[in-house]
Amino acid sequence: MPPAAVELLVVLPTYNERDSLAAVVAGVRRSLPEADILIVDDGSPDGTGAIADALAADDSHVSVRHRAGKSGLGTAYVLGFAAALSDGYRTVVAMDADGSHRAEDLPALVAASRAGAGLVIGTRWMEGGRIVNWPAYRRWISRGGTWFARALLGSRLRDLTSGFRVIQLEWLRRIDLEALDSQGYGFQVETAWTLERMGCPVTEIPITFVERADGRSKMSLGIVLEAFANVVRWSWRSRSRRTTAD
Structure with a gap:
């Protein structure tokens, strides 16, 4: 178990992020010097794994898990969350490793968590939230996906697809991580909605989301379709259970 003063684990999934990873890790260390960082690399062919190993060798707050492939x-998040649970952390932070989530927004998210929120979401679609350099079609996918998920799932959250979040482990351990079945960005919707239904106190904090300057986006049609299909399936399952209970 980490020392009591080290309560935070930041999980950074990576795949081909060699151009951004070092800067992201440095930003997290500046903004949350007390936090540990776990990099989960999916066998990146561009050498991201070697960069992660070098960062870990130079800083005891950084560790790496290597997976054989994408x-x-x-x-990747399930692995990171399970590590946080088994190693005794109190809080886990999820964020992208491509620079789109600004490390300088971390203190505000963590402060909200320490104030009592079981889940804190860095939200783009609220007053004070901004998106920088995103093309129109990405805005449409994000806003449309959030609207669609909110409507079908009955959620009040304003940015269900945001991957920038802080979760208290006391709430995360109530989720059967092995039962989560989303492989792509639908994972963000699934975890937030699951916690919301459990009665987890949720706070949304406005963030500035910056389109990545290096590398290529992992967004694809397959990821969008998976999230769409899963939302429909979760909605149907939830309604069926309510009907059976009635």
């Missing part, structure tokens, strides 16, 4: 964002 296994999906969802399973």
Whole structure:
């Protein structure tokens, strides 16, 4: 178990992020010097794993888990969350390793968590939230996906697809991580909605989301379709259970 003063684990899934990873890790260390960082690399062919190993060798707050190949964002987070639970952390931070989530926004998210929120979401679609350099179609996918998920799932959250979040482990351990079945960005919707239904106190904090300057986006049609299909399936399952209970 980490010392009591070290309560935070930041999980950074990576796949081909060699141009951004070092800067992201440095930003996290500046903004949250007390936090540990776990990099989960999916066998990046561009050498990201070697960069992660070098960062870990130079800083005891950084560790790395290597996976054999690209296994999906969802399973990378499940691995990171399971590590946080088994190692005795109190809080886990999820964020992208491509620079789109600004490290300088971390203190506000962590402060909200320490104030009592079980889940804190860095939200783009609220007053004070901004997106920089995103093309129109990405805005449409994000806003449309959030609207669609909110409507079908009955959620009040304003940015269900945001991957920038802080979770208290006391709430995360109530989720059966192995039962989560989203491989792509639908994982963000699934975990937030699951916690919301459990009665987890949720706070949304406005953030500035910056389109990545290096590398290529992992967004694809397959990821969008997976999230769409899963939202429909979760909605149907939830309604069926309510009907059976009635």
